[in-house]
Amino acid sequence: MGRRSDHSRDELFEMALSAAREIAEEDGLKGLTIRRIAGKIGYSHGTLYNLFDDQDELILHLNGRTLDALYDTLSAIPMTGDPDDDLLALARGYFAFTRDSAKLWNLLFEHHLSDHQPLPDWHHQKIARLLGLMDRCLDPLFGPERDAEKLHTARVIWSSLHGMCSLETQRKLIPADSIEAMATSLVKNYLGGLRASTAEGADGVPPGSGP
Amino acid sequence: MGRRSDHSRDELFEMALSAAREIAEEDGLKGLTIRRIAGKIGYSHGTLYNLFDDQDELILHLNGRTLDALYDTLSAIPMTGDPDDDLLALARGYFAFTRDSAKLWNLLFEHHLSDHQPLPDWHHQKIARLLGLMDRCLDPLFGPERDAEKLHTARVIWSSLHGMCSLETQRKLIPADSIEAMATSLVKNYLGGLRASTAEGADGVPPGSGP
DNA sequence: CTGTGATCGGAACGTCGTCCCATTTCATCG
DNA sequence: CGATGAAATGGGACGACGTTCCGATCACAG
Numbered sequence: 197m198g199r200r201s202d203h204s205r206d207e208l209f210e211m212a213l214s215a216a217r218e219i220a221e222e223d224g225l226k227g228l229t230i231r232r233i234a235g236k237i238g239y240s241h242g243t244l245y246n247l248f249d250d251q252d253e254l255i256l257h258l259n260g261r262t263l264d265a266l267y268d269t270l271s272a273i274p275m276t277g278d279p280d281d282d283l284l285a286l287a288r289g290y291f292a293f294t295r296d297s298a299k300l301w302n303l304l305f306e307h308h309l310s311d312h313q314p315l316p317d318w319h320h321q322k323i324a325r326l327l328g329l330m331d332r333c334l335d336p337l338f339g340p341e342r343d344a345e346k347l348h349t350a351r352v353i354w355s356s357l358h359g360m361c362s363l364e365t366q367r368k369l370i371p372a373d374s375i376e377a378m379a380t381s382l383v384k385n386y387l388g389g390l391r392a393s394t395a396e397g398a399d400g401v402p403p404g405s406g407p
Numbered sequence: 408m409g410r411r412s413d414h415s416r417d418e419l420f421e422m423a424l425s426a427a428r429e430i431a432e433e434d435g436l437k438g439l440t441i442r443r444i445a446g447k448i449g450y451s452h453g454t455l456y457n458l459f460d461d462q463d464e465l466i467l468h469l470n471g472r473t474l475d476a477l478y479d480t481l482s483a484i485p486m487t488g489d490p491d492d493d494l495l496a497l498a499r500g501y502f503a504f505t506r507d508s509a510k511l512w513n514l515l516f517e518h519h520l521s522d523h524q525p526l527p528d529w530h531h532q533k534i535a536r537l538l539g540l541m542d543r544c545l546d547p548l549f550g551p552e553r554d555a556e557k558l559h560t561a562r563v564i565w566s567s568l569h570g571m572c573s574l575e576t577q578r579k580l581i582p583a584d585s586i587e588a589m590a591t592s593l594v595k596n597y598l599g600g601l602r603a604s605t606a607e608g609a610d611g612v613p614p615g616s617g618p
Numbered sequence: 619c620t621g622t623g624a625t626c627g628g629a630a631c632g633t634c635g636t637c638c639c640a641t642t643t644c645a646t647c648g
Numbered sequence: 649c650g651a652t653g654a655a656a657t658g659g660g661a662c663g664a665c666g667t668t669c670c671g672a673t674c675a676c677a678g
Binding site for chain 2: 633634635636637638642643644
């Protein structure tokens with residue numbers, strides 16, 4: 197019953213998160229119990245409380261791993277330098293990830309910290325890193341002196357793609373459209389409108405769209 | 408212990424959903440337990456199982472009420488006939504709703520039926536009704552013979568707005584941009600690009616858009 | 619070899635969803 | 649009016665959950 201030297205503390209940490217990932221991939225948040233994770237790695241449930249403060253923190257770390265995996269997937273996509281093509285390539289990679297790891301990706305949004313506690317900084321940085329990938333695609337469209345607009349544009353596109361994935365995985369956008377087609381339409385026309393309005397010196401308002 | 412005629416079955420149904428709504432508004436999904444709902448309306452927890460199959464079905468009905476409330480809010484917004492203005496008015500109404508009823512709106516997406524069971528038809532119809540509001544805004548942009556493109560456009564915008572709300576309420580889009588500004592940018596430029604591409608006969612939105 | 623501190627297993631507690639059933643009440647019929 | 653059956657209600661029971669706690673046990677320093 198006492199101390200076992202089967203695994204180091206770090207190994208245990210990894211084993212727990214790995215087991216949690218497998219359970220979440222299979223049964224989602226509902227099946228992700230402390231006791232089941234502990235059973236899967238051959239330890240008692242009390243032991244997990246030596247590694248994590250509570251269930252929330254465990255899931256937070258699992259979500260961190262999911263964000264890392266998404267970043268690894270997207271950052272491996274080759275960029276061509278064409279904003280439209282590159283954004284769509286990222287979108288396709290994103291969609292593929294949310295489909296292959298649907299339950300894991302859903303966990304990112306199903307799980308909340310209680311009392312509207314803010315997420316830790318390292319979590320926000322993982323998100324910012326993902327947004328940075330989109331941001332870089334837009335470099336050719338915006339000069340280096342227009343960083344704020346570029347970031348704004350990246351956020352609009354990122355949020356929009358997120359919404360498409362969210363509604364698709366929950367099957368709440370029927371009759372189902374192809375989200376690939378939706379993303380294509382979004383990128384082509386949104387960037388098209390953006391190019392037109394900035395080319396004519398307007399402020400985001402395309403000419404001829406006034407009341 | 409026995410039958411009470413304090414309330415009819417329908418009254419009980421309404422009382423339960425109303426109590427559930429108040430609890431969800433305060434404590435979200437975590438606090439939404441059968442026992443707490445029952446306690447709030449002065450009945451035992453067993454009684455709720457005469458009204459609902461299980462917790463999932465209760466939440467499903469609560470979510471239905473939330474969709475109804477959202478529809479009532481949005482359909483009361485006066486329309487001008489200008490697609491840009493009307494879509495933005497709907498977006499602002501949507502944003503206001505998701506902020507005022509944040510926990511209730513989150514419940515729409517935190518809660519899943521197990522085993523990827525499809526949502527009931529009446530639920531899908533409530534969503535379709537909301538989408539219809541966006542669809543009607545786009546009437547001036549698309550002739551009556553281009554219904555498919557119009558619906559496609561409505562879905563792109565609806566999904567995008569949803570993504571913005573989703574990331575905002577979860578504070579997962581920091582540093583926070585104003586989603587009102589994001590929505591304005593989206594609608595102006597996306598519709599602008601759409602107008603430009605269709606005016607030039609390009610295929611920004613191919614009819615029957617498939618790969 | 620001995621002490622000490624970290625680590626582990628598992629009991630305990632309160633809560634949960636769900637099932638079950640004796641009990642009570644209402645509506646209907648004789 | 650009184651009996652009868654159906655519907656509804658309260659609450660016990662069960663297994664599972666998150667979390668806390670503590671005695672038992674082991675690794676390691678001295």
